[in-house]
Amino acid sequence: MAYETCINGANREKFDLAVKEGEVDYSCSIRNKAMELMEQGNVAMTIFLCKAVLGMSDRPERELPEASPLDGLAKALEGSR
Numbered sequence: 001m002a003y004e005t006c007i008n009g010a011n012r013e014k015f016d017l018a019v020k021e022g023e024v025d026y027s028c029s030i031r032n033k034a035m036e037l038m039e040q041g042n043v044a045m046t047i048f049l050c051k052a053v054l055g056m057s058d059r060p061e062r063e064l065p066e067a068s069p070l071d072g073l074a075k076a077l078e079g080s081r
Contacts, residue, residue: 037045050056
């Protein structure tokens with residue numbers, strides 16, 4: 001796109017569209033290269049994609065149950081005494 005087209009207010013929509021298309025193309029290019037590296041066995045890229053795309057984490061969040069299944073057993077044993 002020519003410089004004159006970019007600065008002309010009447011062509012602002014065309015310019016904005018061209019920029020967005022370029023951003024999409026760039027993002028797709030990066031994504032394709034990342035997938036290619038992962039397929040070649042690049043461990044760092046595999047880990048990155050798992051975290052970025054799948055939402056995985058290297059710090060698992062564990063939720064502890066409010067009550068342990070053994071609590072019921074302990075109460076039952078106390079009652080039998």
